[in-house]
Amino acid sequence: MxxxxxxxxxxxxxxxxxxxxxxxxxxxxxxxxxxxxxxxxxxxxxxxxxxxxxxxxxxxxxxxxxxxxxxxxxxxxxxxxxxxxxxxxxxxxxxxxxxxxxxEGEAMVVVRDGMFDLKHEHDGDFSKMEFFSELRNQSVEHLGQVRVAVLEVDGTMSILFYADSDVKYGLPLFPDHYMQVLPHENVDTFACMYCGQIEPTIIENQTCKRCKRKEWSLALKTKRV
Incomplete structure (x- = not known):
């Protein structure tokens, strides 16, 4: 005391x-x-x-x-x-x-044409999980809904969306769907879990041609709500 x-x-x-x-x-x-x-x-x-x-x-x-x-x-x-x-x-x-x-720094393109832009993948500021969070906060379910997403110098995210008729398959951003799947599983289309590259089918241990990773998730094609 x-x-x-x-x-x-x-x-x-x-x-x-x-x-x-x-x-x-x-x-x-x-x-x-x-x-x-x-x-x-x-x-x-x-x-x-x-x-x-x-x-x-x-x-x-x-x-x-x-x-x-x-x-x-x-x-x-x-x-x-x-x-x-x-x-x-x-x-x-x-x-x-x-x-x-x-x-001030520069604005950074995070998503281009429905896939993560890889130009900044080796930058110290590149954090995929932070981008996932920012995109989810903008009600983005998967990358196929996004034409361009830019991380502004003040930390905000600016997004241009595809029209509903132009939405394509994309990497899911929510935990329920963002999980690894195997080639033999019943999945229509696959998305690279790192960059969002889309492949209709994959084989065992297939490497993504964009980022050279080997982890794949199912791809979604749902429209924005």
């Missing part, structure tokens, strides 16, 4: 608690003002560069909330300096495609 009391209250200056509340309110309001000045509406819109800015703001705002020797004015100077830097770099980014790519 004594240890808990020491951890919670040891060395606390009780007359400084009210000042901490005041400092916290001031810094919280200033963070809101700075975020409004940045022009962003929500976290979903943030790029990696903007996340770095937010972390800088949080670091600058945190210490003066409870450190008596740090006047709040220091943090305010840091906050406004950061937002000026942000505005300048954003303006610079709008004038230079190279700088924009370095700071």
């Amino acid at each position: 004594l240890e808990i009391k020491k951890i919670l209250f040891g060395g606390a200056q009780w007359d400084f608690l009210l000042e901490i509340v005041g400092r916290s309110i001031i810094m919280f309001v200033m963070i809101l003002v700075i975020l409004r000045l940045s022009g962003k509406k929500g976290v979903r819109q943030l790029t990696l560069f903007e996340v770095a800015i937010i972390l800088s703001l949080g670091s600058a705002a945190g210490d003066p909330m409870f450190q008596e020797e740090l006047p709040v004015i220091y943090a305010l100077v840091v906050l406004f300096s950061v937002i000026v830097i942000y505005k300048f770099v954003t303006w610079l980014s709008s004038k230079s495609t190279l700088i924009n790519k370095v700071l």
Whole structure:
């Protein structure tokens, strides 16, 4: 019990608690003002560069909330300096495609013509399961429903769908159907479990001609609901 009391209250200056509340309110309001000045509406819109800015703001705002020797004015100077830097770099980014790519990154094609695009398969950011999740969140049952899917720089997924009359066989994305099947099983059409390549029939240990994998699932051709 004594240890808990020491951890919670040891060395606390009780007359400084009210000042901490005041400092916290001031810094919280200033963070809101700075975020409004940045022009962003929500976290979903943030790029990696903007996340770095937010972390800088949080670091600058945190210490003066409870450190008596740090006047709040220091943090305010840091906050406004950061937002000026942000505005300048954003303006610079709008004038230079190279700088924009370095700071924001590039949109990445995830699905093309009903199959996973393999150009980025060796990138560190390539995660098939994350793409599965994003596509499922857009009510995509299988890749044959998707003409193009693009992962935007802010993490959102933009999708162009096939018309119902053009839907083709595709790799299923939901766990109930995304499972390995064997050549002798009663399956009409097969889909490579890695890239979505479609084959009407396969033989034992057949290798996908696109990605060279050997795992196959049944392919679906259901229309979007």
